[in-house]
Structure formats: structure tokens, C-alpha cells
Amino acid sequence: MKEQQNDIAVLAANREKAIVKTSVIGIFTNLLLVGFKAFVGLVSRSIAVILDAVNNLSDALSSVVTIIGAKLGAKQPDKKHPLGYGRIEYLSSMIVAALVLYAGITSLVESVKKIITPEAAEYNTVTIVIISVAIVVKLLLGLYVKKQGKKVNSGALTASGSDALFDAILSSSVLASAVVYLIWGISLEAYVGVIIAGFIIKAGIEMMIETLNDIIGKREDAETTKELKELICAEENVLGAYDVTLFNYGPNKNYGSVHIELPDTMSVDDVDRITRKIQTDVYHKTGIILTGIGVYSFNTSNDAAAEMRNEIQKTVLSHDWALQMHGFYADTEKKTIRFDVVLSFDVDKKEAMETLYKEISARYPDYELLIVPDVDVAD
Numbered sequence: 001m002k003e004q005q006n007d008i009a010v011l012a013a014n015r016e017k018a019i020v021k022t023s024v025i026g027i028f029t030n031l032l033l034v035g036f037k038a039f040v041g042l043v044s045r046s047i048a049v050i051l052d053a054v055n056n057l058s059d060a061l062s063s064v065v066t067i068i069g070a071k072l073g074a075k076q077p078d079k080k081h082p083l084g085y086g087r088i089e090y091l092s093s094m095i096v097a098a099l100v101l102y103a104g105i106t107s108l109v110e111s112v113k114k115i116i117t118p119e120a121a122e123y124n125t126v127t128i129v130i131i132s133v134a135i136v137v138k139l140l141l142g143l144y145v146k147k148q149g150k151k152v153n154s155g156a157l158t159a160s161g162s163d164a165l166f167d168a169i170l171s172s173s174v175l176a177s178a179v180v181y182l183i184w185g186i187s188l189e190a191y192v193g194v195i196i197a198g199f200i201i202k203a204g205i206e207m208m209i210e211t212l213n214d215i216i217g218k219r220e221d222a223e224t225t226k227e228l229k230e231l232i233c234a235e236e237n238v239l240g241a242y243d244v245t246l247f248n249y250g251p252n253k254n255y256g257s258v259h260i261e262l263p264d265t266m267s268v269d270d271v272d273r274i275t276r277k278i279q280t281d282v283y284h285k286t287g288i289i290l291t292g293i294g295v296y297s298f299n300t301s302n303d304a305a306a307e308m309r310n311e312i313q314k315t316v317l318s319h320d321w322a323l324q325m326h327g328f329y330a331d332t333e334k335k336t337i338r339f340d341v342v343l344s345f346d347v348d349k350k351e352a353m354e355t356l357y358k359e360i361s362a363r364y365p366d367y368e369l370l371i372v373p374d375v376d377v378a379d
Contacts, residue, residue: 016048017072022148022157023063025162029141030060033134034073040130049131050191051107052174055167055200058103062096062160069093070154073250086250093211096159101204104197111193118190120212121209123178127365131175139168159207166203167262220246224286228258231285232278237270239298242326243374257292259327259340264297292327296327296340304373305330308337310362315359321347322356327372338370349373 033056039051069092074087123321146161148154173195177188179212225244232241240261260278262271275293298303309328316325321344328339337360343352356371 016070016074017149018152019154019157019364020067021144023067023070023160024243026141026160027060028136030056030063032365033137036130036134037146039337040127044124044167045119046123046127046174046178046189049127049174049189050169051110052134053198055103055170055196058099059160059163059167062099062163063163064155065092065095065099066157066160066325069095083255084253086253087215087248089250090211090214093159094208094215097204097211100163100207102199103269104200104202104204107193107200108197108347111190111197114190114193118187123181126151128175128178128182128298131154131171131178135168135171135175138164138171142168159210162205163203166199170199200349214248217248228256228282228286228288231282232258232260235274235278235281237266237274238278239263239327240296242296242324243294254288255268255291256288257294258290259294259296261296261298264329265300297329299329302330302332304332311363312337312339312360315363316341316356318346319355324374331368335366336368336370336371337364340372340374342374 033051037049037053037056038126040046041053042290069089073086073092074082077084081108114296117364143165144161146158149157149159149161173192174189177192180186180188199293224246228244229241232238238260241258242261243257243259245257249255262274275295278293279290282288295301299309312328313325316322322341323344324342326340326342328335328337332354341356343349357369358373360369361367
């Protein structure tokens with residue numbers, strides 16, 4: 001476990017450096033764009049260009065918030081917060097989303113004002129060139145920031161990169177409106193401003209929803225769960241892996257628990273050796289720290305128990321709300337049966353358990369039953 005903590009500390013330090021470096025590049029680039037676009041917007045009296053500059057300013061502020069979040073989130077665990085401060089990054093992502101949303105609403109208000117009270121813009125060749133260069137710069141910046149965000153698993157960076165790519169597309173609409181004005185004398189910039197504002201608001205809402213899901217806690221994706229189960233089941237003597245539960249304490253800080261099924265002939269020493277090896281292998285291959293591994297005993301030499309297992313499984317899975325049965329063990333001498341059943345969220349747990357107890361007790365009246373309901377937390 002100490003080795004795992006050391007590895008986590010190194011990864012966290014490298015990740016923080018990458019986030020700060022990328023964010024500083026984003027701040028510097030966006031501030032340059034703000035200066036150029038604000039100048040062009042004021043000279044040409046273009047509300048669309050000015051709003052584009054405001055959008056770039058919000059991006060620069062977002063990068064500042066991202067740096068603060070990364071710095072605070074990388075703080076080492078202490079007595080009060082033993083699992084670290086990683087979730088602070090989700091709060092910084094929420095602030096970034098709020099800034100984007102505010103910029104979008106402000107842009108919408110200003111654009112609507114210009115539609116109601118139009119003011120002719122004055123574009124020229126220099127304006128076109130500056131806007132074109134800004135589009136290329138923003139496109140390259142967006143691709144770079146998004147790539148770095150995915151590389152270090154930073155939601156704030158990935159969101160900033162996506163926002164920059166949106167900016168490049170929206171700036172293209174500003175360029176198009178300027179070209180239309182120069183060629184045909186038709187002013188579309190206020191309407192383009194409304195379109196820009198709409199996209200900004202949409203991006204802000206989506207970012208906020210995604211961050212809220214991370215804060216509340218969401219179902220782990222099926223690929224991660226599948227990979228974890230396959231890795232565990234590849235271990236010799238492991239007959240199954242169930243009840244995978246993952247706890248996220250910030251990007252790249254995942255803890256988890258799982259139940260594994262082992263033959264009932266194994267000693268405690270064998271179980272200890274296997275569970276420790278699983279913890280090590282899972283961490284080095286997935287970065288997930290398994291803080292708990294429960295064990296189910298599997299009947300290996302009792303034909304009567306095997307037959308009971310098959311019959312009970314048929315009964316349980318005959319209900320569409322019973323998604324899985326596992327952890328089955330029958331003691332034919334002490335007359336006990338125990339197993340877990342994964343229940344759908346669509347069924348009332350109390351009614352489902354009463355049904356199962358009634359049906360299985362009717363089939364095996366001499367046996368004492370213990371049925372544990374599991375929550376469908378993983379695919």
C-alpha cells in the first residue's frame with residue numbers, strides 16, 4: 001500500500017505540472033486574442049467581434065481557475081482529509097462552467113440589444129486577416145488543450161479545449177458575416193452574436209451537468225468494470241468477480257471494492273496471498289486501489305449443493321428484475337443456503353425479497369435462507 005501511495009504522489013505531481021503548463025499557455029494565448037479582437041471590434045464597431053473577445057477573456061479566467069483547482073487538488077492527504085483533496089478539481093470545473101454560462105448569457109443580451117438598435121459595422125481587409133489568424137490560433141490551442149486534458153484526465157482542461165474548438169467555429173461565423181458585409185453590404189453580425197451566445201450557453205450547461213455527475217457520483221462505464229473483472233478472474237482459482245464498487249476522490253484517484261468467488265477448499269493463507277496479488281495487479285494495470293476484497297465460498301465437492309445452486313438460480317432469474325445471482329453456498333449438513341442477488345432499480349426491494357424468500361422456502365422448507373440484495377451499481 002505504501003508503494004501505491006508513493007506512485008500516486010508522483011503521478012499527481014506530474015499531472016499538476018502538465019495542467020499548470022497547459023493552462024498558462026491557454027491564458028497567454030487567450031489574452032493576446034482578447035487584445036486583438038477587442039481592438040478590431042472597437043475600430044469596426046462590431047458587436048460580434050467584441051463578444052468574441054469577451055468569450056476569449058472568459059477562457060483566460062477559466063484557465064486561471066483550472067490552475068487554482070489543480071494546485072489545491074494536488075495537496076497531500078492529511079488527518080482531516082485522509083483521501084486527499086482531489087475533488088476540489090470538480091469544484092473548479094463547476095466554476096469554469098459557470099463562467100462560460102455567464103459569458104453566454106451576457107453575449108445573448110448584448111446581441112439582442114444590437115438587433116433592436118442596429119449599428120452599422122465597418123469591416124476592412126485588416127479586420128478579415130486578424131479574424132482569420134485568430135481562428136487558426138484558437139483551433140490549434142483547442143486541439144492542444146483538449147489532448148493534454150485527456151492525457152492527464154483533467155475535466156477542466158478537456159472542457160477548456162472543447163470550448164476553444166467551439167470558439168474557432170464561432171469565430172468562423174464572425175468571419176463569414178464580415179465577408180458578407182464587405183461583398184453585399186448586409187449586416188448579419190448581431191444575429192451571428194445570438195448564434196455565438198447560444199452555443200456558449202449550451203456548452204456551459206453541458207459542462208455543468210457533466211461536473212455535477214462527477215460530484216454526485218455516477219455509474220462507472222461498462223468498459224472499466226469489464227476490464228477490472230477480467231483482470232481479477234484471470235488470477236488462478238478465482239471463479240468470479242462481483243459487486244464492483246468504485247469511489248472517485250478526484251481525477252486519477254479511484255478506490256474500489258469487489259467480491260471474489262473462491263473454492264471452499266482454500267485455506268486462509270491461500271486467500272490472503274490471492275487477494276494481495278489481485279490488489280497489486282489491479283493497481284499497476286488500472287490505477288485503481290482496491291481497499292476491500294470480500295470472499296464468497298464456492299461448493300466444489302458437493303453434487304447436491306451444485307444441483308441446488310442450478311435450481312435456485314433458475315427460480316431467481318425467472319424474474320426480470322433479478323439481474324444476477326452470485327455468492328451461492330449451500331451447507332447440506334447444517335441446512336443453510338446463502339447467496340446474493342442483484343436487483344433492478346425498477347423493483348421494490350422489499351417486495352422482491354419477500355417473493356424470493358417465499359419461492360425458495362417452498363422448494364427447500366428444511367433450509368435456513370440468507371439472501372443479500374445487491375444494488376445494480378455496475379454494468
